Amino acid sequence: SAKSNKSDIVLVDTAGRLHTHHNLMSELQKFQKVINSRFPDFTLYSLVTVDATLGQNSLIQAKQFNDYCKIKGAILTKLDGTAKGGIVFPLNEQLKIPVCFVGIGEKLNDIEIFNPEKYIDGLLGTNKVNT
Numbered sequence: 001s002a003k004s005n006k007s008d009i010v011l012v013d014t015a016g017r018l019h020t021h022h023n024l025m026s027e028l029q030k031f032q033k034v035i036n037s038r039f040p041d042f043t044l045y046s047l048v049t050v051d052a053t054l055g056q057n058s059l060i061q062a063k064q065f066n067d068y069c070k071i072k073g074a075i076l077t078k079l080d081g082t083a084k085g086g087i088v089f090p091l092n093e094q095l096k097i098p099v100c101f102v103g104i105g106e107k108l109n110d111i112e113i114f115n116p117e118k119y120i121d122g123l124l125g126t127n128k129v130n131t
Contacts, residue, residue: 003039010042028069047100049075052085059090066095076114077103084123 002010012031017024035044048065050058065071076099079085091097099114 002042025064025068028065032069045072046070047073047075048097049077050087050091052076052078052087055087056090058087059094062091062095062097066097071095071097073098073100075099075101075103075111080104080110085119088119 001007014028014031017028032044032046035042046069048062048071050062052058054061062071062074074091074097076085076088079102085099085102088099091099102112102114102119104110104112
């Protein structure tokens with residue numbers, strides 16, 4: 001459908017997968033193999049969505065997902081609550097997965113491009129927004 005419609009972007013949502021369910025995680029590998037073999041002209045860019053309130057468990061999840069399917073970036077959700085999103089640093093340092101987007105609410109417009117300077121300012125309390 002994407003080829004015939006000349007789509008620039010195709011989103012494949014594989015929500016509901018837990019890193020502990022190996023059969024579902026193996027499906028991610030299959031998705032990636034099919035895309036690479038049948039659509040070599042497509043650029044595959046896999047993002048993992050992690051919950052900022054889960055702390056180090058988010059790092060474990062991202063590592064497991066990365067083992068099955070090469071992750072190029074992360075979406076960090078729930079930064080509108082009390083979470084400070086400390087997972088940003090180990091994601092980047094340990095797994096080489098940059099945070100690309102942050103969720104600061106429950107609406108579509110509440111997804112923002114991650115701004116590292118704004119994030120650091122929020123951590124240090126030098127601005128009013130913690131993203």
